[in-house]
Amino acid sequence: TDVLIDKETDSLIICDQDNQRVVRWSRxxxxxxxxILIGNIDCHGVAMDEQRHLYVSDTRKHEVxxxxxxxxxxxxxxxxxxKGGGLNQLNEPHYLFVDGQQNVYVSDWNNHRVMKWDKGAKEGIVVAGRQGQRNALTQLSYPN
Incomplete structure (x- = not known):
């Protein structure tokens, strides 16, 4: 479960995973x-870009x-x-990061990799991991 601070509204945005929702809580x-901002979602990660778009990972639907x-x-x-390991698939996406160009980085938990999805892309790029679950420096094990 993840949380971020929306400075413009001075509130917390919280992945309330067990209740399958994203909530805003004023500080x-x-x-x-x-x-409730978003319901019926098995959220694990949230991020916000500079334009205040909210990005949410859904581990049940294997998408962001x-x-x-x-x-x-x-x-x-x-x-x-x-659910899968193709470049257009995720397998339990967890945490997110969005850069200044709205490219999304996703910890693809059950695929043991980190993916980068360029804005508008139909497929992602593996930027870390990709060699299966082990402990070599080319590998990751359930990355968060």
Missing amino acids: RSGTTQGE RRYQSGEKNGNLVAGGKG
């Missing part, structure tokens, strides 16, 4: 409950989606072709 005093403020369905940016 202002007196807040007693969160607000980008959401604009108020959007409920989002746009597919990585995976989405079912």
Whole structure:
């Protein structure tokens, strides 16, 4: 489960994985409950780009989606072709990083690799791992 701070709204964005939702929780005093931003999602990682798009990994659907403020369905940016090890697939994506060009880096947990998905790409590029689960410096084991 992951969390980030949205500085513009002074709130926490939280992957509430067991409740299958992403919630926003204000950091202002007196807040007693969160607000559901995205429901029915087995989220594990969240990231936000400079334009405040929210990126969320879904370990059940093996994909990463980008959401604009108020959007409920989002746009597919990585995976989405079912569970697998192909360059267009993920297998339980966990944590995310989004760079200044909106390229998405994904820890592809069950494939023991880290993938980079360029903005608009249909396939990712393996940037770390790829040699199976072991402990050599060319390999990763369930990367977070």
